[in-house]
Amino acid sequence: MTATHRVDAVRRPATPTGRYLRATALNERTDELPGGPALDVFARAFTAAVRLRFRPDTPLIAVAGSVASAARRHPALGLPVREAEMLIRAALGEAVPTAGISETQAMVVHMVMFAALADELALTDDEIDELIADAED
């Protein structure tokens, strides 16, 4: 294990959206529902997880592999795979076709891929909390 993601003073998710995302990533039940402008938290947490997991020059086959794996793991959620890959590549700074992706599609991608990438990175609960708390700031 590296110290790359070591966290000294852990902050916890402070919003319902942040706590919902945490529950998703940890595969826990929650009665809180995300909503409102706080949904931006999903997008920012997703971007942070993408940049931890991939470098801008990562072979696309690795990106596509992560997306395919997440889609197989959560078949009921209908992860839009083409849109997911493009949103990941956009988060890495690449100019890719992302026009016309609906808010619902983007939200599913942000949420499912955040959880999938946190799992691929084997992040601890504290590290996940820190990522989400950063996204809430």
Next chain:
Amino acid sequence: MLSTRAGQLVLTSLREETCAAIGDLPVPARLLREVFAVAARRCFAGRDPREITGYVRDLLQRRGIRPDGADARETEAVIRSVLGEPELVAGIPDGRRLAIMIGVVADLARTEATGSDAQLFEALVEHAELRVARFDPAPNGRPWTRRRPR
């Protein structure tokens, strides 16, 4: 020299850049998918898939189609599907896939052509006919899979 009726229909579709000649006939559609696989692999195999993103952007711009939306995502997915990522085309209807294939093959043939488009189209279809005959299972199975009589 094209040897099949399906080959003639695919050639017509490529020349006219529409699916009209193929319609919903399964054999020409199968042959068109093989033509597309041959063309896409000969142009993109072994290259960084990000080059496909750039190619698709240029292609759509040349055709006056918005290059940053769903058309671009679907076209890139259809190309990459024959380069080892078949899951990318999930949810794209068959007719849409065939239309994308015709547009891409026509464009690649023009880009790569050293002679006329027509000659390259014919060469591609012939190559695809051979591959279909070689790799598609015969209706009664391969000789080595047939059950021996007891």
